[in-house]
Amino acid sequence: MTKLTSILVATDLSIRSDRAVRRAAQIAREHGAALTVLTVLDDAMPLEIIDTLHAKARATLDRFVDTVCDGVNVTIKAEPGDPCANIIRACTDDVDLLIMGTHRQRPFLDAVRETTMQRIVRRISTPVLLVTDRVDHAYSTVLSACDFSPASSGAIRMAHTLAPTATINPVHALHIPYSGMLSQTKAAADAIEASFRQEAESAAKAWMRTEELPKERMEQLEILAGVPYPILRRKVDTGNVDLIAVGAHGRVGAARSILGSLATDLMREPLCDVLIARP
Structure with a gap:
């Protein structure tokens, strides 16, 4: 089994980030990672x-890390920049892995510019784990969005490294273009879907x-007709999903529109913890 050896968790000392630090400690402890x-x-x-804020931030972080990182080889860095x-x-x-908490919602600004997490994911090749949920157990069920690309394969492999005993449920969203325009009857719609489904299979x-x-x-593997994000939402709402794994498309540093609409949607509105990885 592949082991993680070095994990970085970024925190802004908020409650959102506290969950990220707790998850990072749990994963580092399981893998024996720094x-x-x-x-x-x-x-x-x-x-x-x-200088004043730095001293207070370092003291706050020292106290919190002492309570959650027992048994972990941990280094604390508080720096301006x-x-x-x-x-x-x-x-x-x-x-091997960057872990972050959810970003603070800014509806207007988020609509017109990248979030900090989107910018970071676009600029690095390191897998990124976005933590939203409470850390009360190890990941046991992973929902993987599959488009049969190297990126989705990389996300599955990284999810398995992160949680080697977890069950991975791969799901493919079957896109049927112009289905309403191309079919006038249910029989015609079924025939069109069958054609696209055969190709996906x-x-x-x-x-x-x-x-x-x-x-x-x-x-x-499940092949479900529809749009990826709503399909994943229904699976999370009706199942016991701990983690969603998705691939990031495009080369590192590419234009933000190439990152992938699903990865972007999940970073803006995560349905649970989200792992984003490259091929």
Whole structure:
């Protein structure tokens, strides 16, 4: 089994980030990995204010880490700078996983610009775990969004590394373009869907045959007609899903529109904890 050796968790000392630190400690403990806890203080303030806040932030972080990171090889870093730039810089090749909490909702700004997490995911090759839920158990059920691409394969492999005993439920959203325009009767609609489904089933078989996947932990692939995000929402609402694994499309640093609409939607409105990985 592949083991994680180095984990980085970024915190802004909020309750949202507290959950991320707790999950990071739990994963580091299970893998015997070194853990770095990083908080970045915005440096666009007078130096004397930064010095005061730095001392308070470090003391607060020291106390919290002492309570949740028992038995973990942990390093604490509290530094001034730009949070996005500093986190990106900290994600060196030695870091196996970046863990973050959910971002603070800003409806207007989120509609017109990238969130900090979107910007970070787009700029790094390190897998990113977005933590939203309470940390009261290890991941046991993973919902994997599959489009049969190298990115979705990478997300499944990383999910298995993260939670080797978890069951992985792969789901493919079957897109049927212009279905309302192309079919006037239910029989015609069924025939069109059957054609697209046959194509998806053929692609799925080739994907399972050629990709290196943890097949022993994977359930039967589900092919469901519809849009990916609503399909995942229904699965989370009706099941006992701990983690969603999804691939990030596009090369590192590519335009934000290439990241992938599903990954973007899940970062903006996570349905549970979300793992985003590249091929």
